[in-house]
Amino acid sequence: MSQSTKQIIAVVPAAGIGSRMGAEVPKQYLALNEQTILGHTLDxxxxxxxxxxxxxxxxxxxxxxxxxxxxxxxxxxxxxxxNERADSVLAALQHADESSWVLVHDAARPCLSHLDIDKLIASTAVFPQGSILAAPVRDTMKRSNDSGEICHTVCRDKLWHALTPQYFPAKQLKDNLEAALAAEALITDEASAMEWAGIKPGIISGRADNIKVTHPDDLQLAGLFLKNLSRQGK
Incomplete structure (x- = not known):
């Protein structure tokens, strides 16, 4: 089946409460440029x-x-x-056709562009096992000890910040998430479940402005990025 004939479904885990924002409502419902963070994501x-x-x-x-x-x-x-991200993704996958491909995207990443989605969908020509959007690490990386002191500098070559969407065949993702959770493996994103199963997802370089709104300061930055995306028509 060619990529153009595959059904593509987006999955948005949005059951979290976003306590790090210190807000009265879950962070995905905070106002951002005249609508909610989640509203921009869904749009x-x-x-x-x-x-x-x-x-x-x-x-x-x-x-x-x-x-x-x-x-x-x-x-x-x-x-x-x-309760956990993986549980929410699995609940959504119960409603996805097993022959489909799924784009799993964070509810609190409102600055996603259609161009990055296009790149991810097209990436199956190179990575038929699935892939994720990621941004290369640009800053100097340090590893600390338990006392908060620097142990050493980590080489940043081939280091990436994992972003979303993450794009995989629905059945494989569902099976691997279920198996990894049953084995009590540490699953932080969809790619980690695939990695646990021995699959090596591809990496697609995405826009650095595809930020996750986690702390209050992120709101203003996301607002600026959204205005820029709107001007660029992306």
Whole structure:
């Protein structure tokens, strides 16, 4: 099956509460340039022509999502998420056709561009096992000891910051996530589940402005990036 005929589904784990933001609402519902962080994220995915559906995993006590203008979009499917990211992704994958490919994207990465999605989708020609967006490490990296002192400088050659989306065949991702969790493996993202299974995902260099909003200072930066993306039409 050629890439152009594969069904592509986006999965958004959004069941977290984002406590590091210190806000009264989960961070994905904080205001950003006249709508919510999650609203921007969903807009990018829902308007991409090659994505046939967007499955979002929500906290069972979520009381904010239904108020979003995107909540009634015909391409959107909601499911109940779990305590951990992997649990939410698995809940979403239960509603994905096993023959499809899935783009798993963080709810709090609102600055995703269609061009980066295009690059990731096209990457199966080189990485049929799947791939992730990533940004090369540019800063000097230090490793510390338990006392907070520098032990040594880490070589940054071939070091990458893992971003999202992460793009894999739905059945393989589901099987590997389930097996890794059953083995109590440390799973921090979808790629780590594939790596645990012996698969080596490809790396696609993505835009550095595809930041995750984690701390309050990130909001202003994300707002600037979104305005720039809008001007560039991306």
């Amino acid at each position: 990018c995915l829902l308007t991409h022509t090659e994505i046939s559906a967007v499955i979002i995993a929500l906290n069972p006590e979520d009381k904010y999502f239904s108020a979003l203008p995107q909540a009634t979009h015909p391409k959107l499917i909601t499911v109940t998420g779990g």
